[in-house]
Amino acid sequence: MNAxxxxxxxxxxxxxxxxxxxxAIFDSFVELHGDRNFRDxxxxxxxxxxxxxxxxxxxxxxxxxxxxxxxxxxxxxxxPEGYRKSLRLMKQAEKFGRPIVCxxxxxxxxxxxxxxxxxxxxxxxRNLAEMMQLKVPVISIILGEGGSxxxxxxxxxxxxxxxxxxxxxxxxxxxxxxxxxxxxxRAEEAAEAMKIxxxxxxxxxxxxxxxxxxxxxxxxxxxxxxxxxxxxxxxxLNHLSRKSxxxxxxxxxxxxxxx
Amino acid sequence: MLKEIMEKKKVQVKKGKNNRKMPKVxxxxxxxxxxxxxxxxxYRKDVxxxxxxxxxxxxxxxxxxxxxxxxxxDEGTYVPFKNDIKHADPLGFPEYEAKLSKAAAASGLPEAVxxxxxxxxxxxxxxxxxxxxxxxxxxxxxxxxxLTSAIEEATERRHPVIIFTASGGARMQEGMVSLMxxxxxxxxxxxxxxxxxxxxxxxxxxxxxxVTASFASLGDIxxxxxxxxxxFAGRRVIEQTIRQKLPENFxxxxxxxxxGFIDAIVDRDNQKEMLxxxxxxxx
Ligand SMILES: [Zn+2]
Numbered sequence: 001m002n003a004x005x006x007x008x009x010x011x012x013x014x015x016x017x018x019x020x021x022x023x024a025i026f027d028s029f030v031e032l033h034g035d036r037n038f039r040d041x042x043x044x045x046x047x048x049x050x051x052x053x054x055x056x057x058x059x060x061x062x063x064x065x066x067x068x069x070x071x072x073x074x075x076x077x078x079x080p081e082g083y084r085k086s087l088r089l090m091k092q093a094e095k096f097g098r099p100i101v102c103x104x105x106x107x108x109x110x111x112x113x114x115x116x117x118x119x120x121x122x123x124x125x126r127n128l129a130e131m132m133q134l135k136v137p138v139i140s141i142i143l144g145e146g147g148s149x150x151x152x153x154x155x156x157x158x159x160x161x162x163x164x165x166x167x168x169x170x171x172x173x174x175x176x177x178x179x180x181x182x183x184x185x186r187a188e189e190a191a192e193a194m195k196i197x198x199x200x201x202x203x204x205x206x207x208x209x210x211x212x213x214x215x216x217x218x219x220x221x222x223x224x225x226x227x228x229x230x231x232x233x234x235x236x237l238n239h240l241s242r243k244s245x246x247x248x249x250x251x252x253x254x255x256x257x258x259x
Numbered sequence: 260m261l262k263e264i265m266e267k268k269k270v271q272v273k274k275g276k277n278n279r280k281m282p283k284v285x286x287x288x289x290x291x292x293x294x295x296x297x298x299x300x301x302y303r304k305d306v307x308x309x310x311x312x313x314x315x316x317x318x319x320x321x322x323x324x325x326x327x328x329x330x331x332x333d334e335g336t337y338v339p340f341k342n343d344i345k346h347a348d349p350l351g352f353p354e355y356e357a358k359l360s361k362a363a364a365a366s367g368l369p370e371a372v373x374x375x376x377x378x379x380x381x382x383x384x385x386x387x388x389x390x391x392x393x394x395x396x397x398x399x400x401x402x403x404x405x406l407t408s409a410i411e412e413a414t415e416r417r418h419p420v421i422i423f424t425a426s427g428g429a430r431m432q433e434g435m436v437s438l439m440x441x442x443x444x445x446x447x448x449x450x451x452x453x454x455x456x457x458x459x460x461x462x463x464x465x466x467x468x469x470v471t472a473s474f475a476s477l478g479d480i481x482x483x484x485x486x487x488x489x490x491f492a493g494r495r496v497i498e499q500t501i502r503q504k505l506p507e508n509f510x511x512x513x514x515x516x517x518x519g520f521i522d523a524i525v526d527r528d529n530q531k532e533m534l535x536x537x538x539x540x541x542x
Contacts, residue, residue, distance in 0.1 A: 109472075111492035111500050116510060119520050121471030121491035128445035129477055133453065149429075149441060149472040149491075156442050170429055170438045175496075180431055194434050195350055204349055206435045253446050257407070259400060259439035 001165065003191040003200075007173060009165045010144040011107075014219040016226075018045060018060035018103040018143060024226035025233070026051055026058065034085060038118065041082030042073045043106070044154075046089040048098070051233060054241075057093035059086045059154050060103035063144075076145075077110035080123035083153050087127050090134060099137040099237050102154040107172060109150030124153040131156035132252055137240035139233060142166045142198075142207070158252050159236055160206070162198040163225070164213040168206065169196040205258070294318055296486075310527040319484055319527065321464055323366070324373045324388040327423055331386065331531050332377035339375035340409060347400045352432045358394065366392035370401045371426070374409035376418070380535035382542075385413040389425040391465070396426035398470055399433040403440025406474065410447040419457035419538055420448075424475040428468020441473035448477050457541040459534065462489050462512065462521065480537060481521045482530075483512035489521075 001009070009015065022029055026049030033040040045060045063076030086102075093100045109120055131138065131154075140157035146168030162168060171179070173191040178184035195201065198210040211228055214221035240248065291300045296318025306313065310330060311320040322330070328337050348355050363369055371393035376385050387409050389396040406422070413420045429437040451458060460478035464487040471491050475481075483489060490510035498505055508514050515521045525533050 109491070111496045113497065113501060113505070113509075116490055116492065116497065117518055119476070119518070122476040122520055124472035124491070125441075125445060125474070125476035128442050128473055129449040129452070132442065132446035132449045148438065149469055152438055152442060153472075156446075168435065170431060170434050176431060193350060193352065196435070201435060204435065206439065253450070256439060256442040256446055259403070259436055259443055 003167070003194070003197050004173070004188040006165050006197050007145075007167050007187075007191050009217055010167050012217075012219065015144055016218055016222040017065060018062045018105055019065075020222060021103060021143065021226050021229060022047075022049065022058060022060060024223060025049075025230045026056070027053075029058070032089060035081040035088060037084060038081045041079045041085060043076050043078045043110075044082040044086055046085055051101075051230070051237065054237065055096075055098050056237070057089055057098050057100045058103070059089060059100065061106040061151075061154065063105060074110060076106040077108065078106060078150055078153075079110050079112075079115050080118040080120050083109075083123040083127050086154055087130055090131065090138075094134050094136050097136060099139070099241060100134070100157075101233060102138070102140040102157065104140055104142045104146045104151045104155055104168075105144040106147050106150050107145055108147030109153070124149050127153040128156055132256070133249060134252075135245035135248060137237060137243070137248055138252065139236055139240075141211070141229065142168050147172060156252065156256065158240060158248060158255065159208050161209050161211050161232065162201065162207045163211050163218060164198055165217055166198060167191075167196040168198075168201055169194055292320075295320070312527065319464065319486060321391055321425070323392060324368060324390040324423075327388045327463075328373070328375075328377070328386070330527065331379055331421075331534065333379065333381065336378040337375050337386075338377070339373060340405075340412070342370075342374070342401075342405050342408070344369045344401055347433065347436060349400075349436045350432065350434045352434075355432045358432070362393045366390050368393055370405060371396045371398070372402045372405050374405050379421075379531060379538060382535050382538035383418055384421050384534075384538060385409055385416075385418045386421045386423070388423040389463075389470075391425040391427075394430065395465075396424075396470075397428060397430035397437075398426060398440050399430035399437050400440060402430070403437075403443050406440075406444045407447045410444070410451050414447070414451045414454050414456065417454065417456060419459065419541060420451060421459045421461065421534060422474060422478075423461045423463055424466040424470055425463045426466060426468070426470040426475075428470055428472075438469065441469050445473045445477060448474055452477075452479075457538070459537060461525075461530070461534075463487050465489070467491065467493065467510075476520070482523055482525045482533070483515065483521045485512055485524050485526060487512040489515050 029049035031047040064070035064073040138157040140155040173187040177190040297316035462483040
């Protein structure tokens with residue numbers, strides 16, 4: 001599959017989204033709502049679940065599965081209050097010593113009037129700085145689309161994994177083509193040039209590991225994919241949970257300092 | 260070095276501009292400049308002597324990094340940090356190198372930000388100033404590195420940091436490596452913050468995208484220049500998303516002040532004094 005085909009698969013209507021993986025991987029999930037300031041942004045699902053008995057905080061971008069839900073969740077395009085909800089729950093996780101697992105799946109932070117009025121830039125910036133300082137393990141997994149700063153705002157992690165057919169980019173290929181070549185129709189070409197696939201990003205050191213998908217894509221055997229993610233999370237958390245707070249902070253800083 | 264750059268720039272200005280656009284042949288073209296605010300032709304000399312302000316409408320012209328340092332730092336105190344400017348081209352992007360050379364020629368600088376230490380009315384500070392003439396101040400790996408090392412230096416020496424932002428955001432030509440700079444610089448600031456040290460940002464025209472969504476928004480104190488465009492998403496992108504026109508002042512410094520995202524708008528006559536005052540209060 002070339003990069004553009006992966007973009008389409010990552011955006012595909014049949015691709016399993018965060019809510020599927022949450023229910024397949026975690027037990028006793030309790031969803032926690034709201035940023036305590038403005039509203040509950042449903043483009044982000046936040047809460048606490050058990051991973052084989054271990055409590056973890058889960059932050060997940062969710063695009064929705066049918067049209068009604070997609071519109072409720074703003075197609076996974078997060079508003080500032082969504083990032084602020086995430087940060088609130090991450091600080092809560094830190095207070096109680098819980099590891100944090102983030103699922104990334106968004107075309108990007110929402111570009112609209114309300115988002116600007118409520119400080120989209122500030123909300124993302126705050127997350128970047130605060131996540132770097134968290135004293136608990138943070139793992140982020142790019143499930144589908146990782147769109148720009150809107151994805152990075154929940155991906156300042158000790159480990160960043162990526163599903164084989166997911167994409168993670170500085171901008172959508174359409175946006176990139178329109179900015180650099182003034183022609184959004186050259187998106188396919190842009191997707192190739194931008195190095196946005198898991199294998200390209202692994203080579204650049206942007207991600208730590210590629211999680212292989214079942215033949216033909218995660219949609220073909222979603223439970224198998226969930227099982228794979230679960231196993232990976234368990235192994236990594238076993239490893240990271242033994243580390244000191246200081247180690248975790250330094251490790252995360254170094255991970256991003258090298259770029 | 261500062262003087263050198265300034266002299267070089269003067270020469271470039273004279274060489275670079277031709278005078279075909281001006282109707283009167285007897286006046287050298289570079290005596291005049293067109294104001295981006297009111298559109299009137301104004302004497303360049305008048306603009307320069309008023310700290311790059313339009314004498315007609317008060318619009319602030321963009322300042323170069325070199326001019327900004329001259330405005331803010333006590334004379335002779337600015338010492339630039341040595342930076343290893345090794346450009347990365349992680350995407351092997353067509354014509355990126357040529358673009359960098361062109362930007363260097365246009366701005367007289369090796370990259371879109373300069374960093375160094377200086378004194379401001381006798382107060383020590385580390386300052387970073389972005390240069391919009393260098394690929395619209397976009398942030399690639401070198402810009403991220405210059406900022407991060409300056410901040411780390413400040414943390415180590417327990418100095419305050421002042422960053423003047425002017426940027427279109429992350430640099431597209433370096434792809435995801437540019438995006439990672441947002442986390443890198445923000446992380447360095449988080450450590451500076453944890454050490455109890457002062458960070459001031461001065462937002463100048465334009466400050467958008469990945470720069471707004473990282474270090475520009477993290478100041479303990481956030482100042483801005485009047486009329487500066489400050490926002491996350493581009494105006495056109497928002498208009499396309501919502502399918503309607505945005506009001507004129509949307510994403511201006513004034514708009515942000517009203518919405519509670521900046522502390523104050525400071526004019527150029529008081530900028531140095533204001534920074535010195537704030538530095539003194541945090542000694
Ligand atoms: Zn004017």
